[in-house]
Amino acid sequence: MTLLPDNRWTRAVAPALLLHISIGTVYCWSVFKQLIADELHVSSGTIEWGFSLAIFFLGMSAAFLGPMVEKDIKKSALIATVCFVVGFAGTGASIALHFTPGVFIFYGVIMGIGLGIGYLTPVKNLMLWFSDNKGMATGIAVAGFGLAKAIASPVMEFLIEGVGLVNMFYVLAAVYTVMMLGGFLLIKRPSGYVYEKPSAEYRRGALLKKPLFWGIWIAFYLNITCGLALISQEKDILKDLLHQIPRYASMSSSEFSIAIAGIIGTILAVDALFNALGRVGFATLSDHLKRRESSYKIIFVMSIAVCVLQLLTNSIGNALLWAVLAMLFLINAGYGGGFSTLPVLLDQHFGIKAVSTTHGLTLSAWAIAGLSGNQLASFVVSHASDQAHRYAAVIPVITVLYAIALLSIWLVSRVKLPQTAVAKQ
Missing domain, CATH: 1.20.1250.20 (MFS general substrate transporter like domains)
Structure with missing residues (x-):
């Protein structure tokens, strides 16, 4: 017996928002990019590659790992959580160590992979649960990704002012761990769904x-x-x-x-x-x-x-x-x-x-x-x-x-x- 009702709001919408509101904070880059550049003593143009790489690896990981998401959303949700959180916390550690390549590796590559997998993971699940209103369902989830910046930006500014830039990354990494693990635990295919391998023409x-x-x-x-x-x-x-x-x-x-x-x-x-x-x-x-x-x-x-x-x-x-x-x-x-x-x-x-x-x-x-x-x-x-x-x-x-x-x-x-x-x- 589960504590939560087994319906499309708890198994599709809630995990989608938990995942997308977390990973959507990639668009908060402008809040702290100049602070990172100042801390590492590099130009803002140089540090900008952190964001560019994150978006690049978002798209590339989604392109190559789509079949994995298709087959096992539990696995993909967990991988997305690990990559995103490790990438976010690793960015803070790289700043603390004054290791500029670390920002590119953690924020750009590792977190970027988490972004791509996390972005894909809830989409098909929403379409399965809301077969009568697929557009509305995917729109709600993707809106969470878009609204993440408005939600997280003031929080980040408050934390930077209160605990400093590096600790902001650590604190929010812990918050996103809880949120994304919640999404991982909740997400589930509708009852009766059976995975079918796509035919050759759709590979x-x-x-x-x-x-x-x-x-x-x-x-x-x-x-x-x-x-x-x-x-x-x-x-x-x-x-x-x-x-x-x-x-x-x-x-x-x-x-x-x-x-x-x-x-x-x-x-x-x-x-x-x-x-x-x-x-x-x-x-x-x-x-x-x-x-x-x-x-x-x-x-x-x-x-x-x-x-x-x-x-x-x-x-x-x-x-x-x-x-x-x-x-x-x-x-x-x-x-x-x-x-x-x-x-x-x-x-x-x-x-x-x-x-x-x-x-x-x-x-x-x-x-x-x-x-x-x-x-x-x-x-x-x-x-x-x-x-x-x-x-x-x-x-x-x-x-x-x-x-x-x-x-x-x-x-x-x-x-x-x-x-x-x-x-x-």
Whole structure:
């Protein structure tokens, strides 16, 4: 007899949130990256590789270990817990020892592997327990990953102030051990589920030969690349815009920084909210559409529209705050929605039996986009002809990329669905 009811909330939703809220704190990197750089006496650009490696190994571990997750979620949940916690605590130890490569090894490689396995582990389980609302279920879990930054950032700042940077890593490693072990103990497949090995056509080698897979991969990759390119420049775009407002234009640099700090902080907090709402909203919306690709079409059309709106206001020399905010908020929502809608889109085309394998393989796009998105933005900004508004130069570039993504997902939508997917509609 178990102490907890054996239902989809305790066996799917609760463990998914415990795992994803823990590993989602990877996005809190900006809270302490400069502190790590200062402690180790290296440049922030050098230490930034810790985060880049974490995202890269997230995608690569998901791509290669998807079949393991498919077969045994208990094993994958435990491995994710060990890798993530050891990586997080090891980062603190590396800082204490002033061992810079340790940050790359523990935060980047070991923790990154835990991220990839932990991200995949609860997804198929949610889809099995919520077979009638797969999009909503995956959206809730992935929203936990997106909200982790908003939850953990103030906690990290409080701990750094109270116990110091190194001890912050140790304290939170202990907290995440409890949370993720809780997820490991709770997670369970629905009663009656029997693992079936995917047929040969849905194994990695065969999937990589399918144009359909690459159409989805390209759309997913471009959505992340565009999102990261814009998100990485948000603060500077807002500073450029606010500096054009007469009230702030006459201020000195120090006065300006103080005056806008609260405004930008509030806007970035709302960004995080839109990201989480997009994760739940677009995935849930896909449950009510004839084809899951339609959610992606809406995301890309919406993103193109707000980018074009921003370009038009810039062209007349009258950048409007509401137009910039609409662009930032809605692109953040679409960025999050792209993650949460992906598993159910793959299920539609390749079936639930292989969804962890196909999902993991597609997440390799995240690994590559994690490296290319920020670099694309940096390259465009540094080569902009108008240095006074150089950050706005990113917008026309991502508009074109969103158009390519829309074309890619439109081609995917032209593919005839398998009979099993048609029967479910």
